[in-house]
Ligand code: HEM
């Protein structure tokens with residue numbers, strides 16, 4: 001399938017680039033008119049996808065090394081894995097799950113945009129569905145995890 | 154003098170060789186679908202079910218890796234996630250560094266672009282080998298370890 005320029009979403013109607021007058025002073029318009037992509041769901045989903053991807057990547061590097069301690073000795077492994085149970089790490093795990101939750105759900109959105117015929121047209125709606133599902137996921141996970149971490153045992 | 158301009162409607166000649174960039178693109182999507190299942194399963198069992206993180210210790214890992222199912226599960230998780238992550242980081246390096254041109258090969262190697270890529274490829278290979286060895290050479294009952302840290306099925310505990 002080849003794209004024609006008419007397949008692209010119509011650019012937002014250009015705002016007049018006339019300087020607005022505020023309190024007796026001239027100020028430039030807040031943002032350039034007519035950009036298709038800048039700001040908005042499309043850009044922020046990309047920013048978040050990239051940041052979460054990098055964060056998970058560096059976690060995985062450390063995580064493979066900490067798991068490798070099972071080949072050193074049970075004491076060494078337990079000493080390191082016990083740090084996963086302290087409150088600060090507990091909050092870190094919450095952040096990790098939040099990051100993976102978003103990256104995974106938004107990853108499915110990206111795949112749907114690429115392979116589903118009406119995916120691109122619905123990308124904005126799918127972004128908000130991703131956010132909603134992510135919120136449900138975190139509401140299910142966070143209280144239980146925090147109880148495990150702060151609950152004493 | 155006349156200049157001939159190729160008609161813009163003509164299909165470009167097909168390129169020769171494997172289109173690695175395309176297969177990498179496809180890999181990100183295929184591995185992504187599998188990783189959703191593998192990672193959510195991993196987090197559910199290790200972080201959510203039962204006592205959550207509080208249950209993790211040497212005995213817990215020994216209990217899981219006593220079964221080939223969890224060994225191969227972690228093997229798939231390791232390879233799919235690390236290659237997905239590394240290929241994603243490769244994209245990011247390409248975005249934020251410029252590919253050097255000119256100079257000798259050696260000189261080009263010592264530019265941010267190739268320094269990052271060397272580190273990336275090197276660490277990925279080392280961790281894939283290390284992680285795989287850890288899963289398949291794991292010894293649940295190392296001799297000389299305190300018996301109370303070992304899983305219940307070890308001879309040292311009975
Ligand atoms: C805080 C969250 C996590 C906890 C508490 C955790 C815990 C563990 C534990 C206890 C093991 C030992 C083997 C097993 O139980 O299967 C393990 C292994 C492993 N985990 Fe995780 N995990 C977490 C997150 C992740 C994430 C997000 C990934 C993937 C991106 C991941 C990838 C792996 C891999 C690849 C192994 C096998 C390592 C090896 O081959 O040596 N884990 N994890």
Ligand code: HEM
Pocket residue numbers: 046049050052053054056057060100103104105107108110111178181182184185186188189192234235237238239240241242244245
């Ligand atoms: C949970 C399942 C996952 C899904 C569904 C998923 C999906 C995706 C998709 C579709 C892309 C876009 C590729 C492209 O634009 O061509 C991507 C990029 C990326 N992913 Fe994942 N991914 C998952 C897990 C992971 C994990 C575990 C890591 C880290 C080890 C990771 C790190 C990255 C990175 C670094 C990028 C590049 C981001 C960028 O170019 O801005 N992802 N992922």
